[in-house]
Amino acid sequence: MELKQEKPELDTVVSQTDEYAAPKADGTQQGESEWGRYAGWSDQSDSPYVNSGGRMSKAEFYKQPALKKNRSNITACAVVAYFCAACTFIVNVVLAHNIFGMVDVCLLLGLGLGIHLGKSRVCAIILLVYAGINTIYILLIVGRFGGYLILLCGIYAVIETFKIQKAWKEYELTGRV
Secondary structure (H helix, E strand, C coil): CCCCCCCHHHHHHHEEEEEECCCCCCCCHHHHHHHHEEEEEEEEHHCCCCCCCCCCCCCHHHHCCCHHHHHHHHHHHHHHHHHHHHEEEEEHHHHHCCCCCHHHHHHHHHHHHHHHCCHHHHHHHHHHHHHHHHHHHHHHCCCCCCCCCHHHHHHHHHHHHHHHHHHHHHHHCCCCC
């Protein structure tokens, strides 16, 4: 049994063109591209950062111009961690001859490298926890607030690494940066 359309006025409504109507997509890639331009999405096929064969790798994704601010903030956090490691090395190891200060230096360098090179959320969280414990320890031992530079570095590292991971997850779902 076939269902026949009994209302011919529906055909005329659908066939009328409206300047605000979305373009017809015939299921091909071209129709999807036309719809994307209609919706305000930029066609990324011209971009040198987009892999024309399919999805980008994480390394290619991190090089996108849209993530420049996140990359620079992550780099700044890593530089602050390197600076704190250098200061710790000079003060604890060189001046105070405290060889156990090398544990702090290695920890700060390792976490800074993980944040800088790997954009690692785990390293950022560990740095934040370490900085919090360090700040509380200095406050209890010395009686004044110290270690705040590492604490600020940890906070910003957590924020920026989570932002860049959120952008990566969005790219995996939608294909757009």
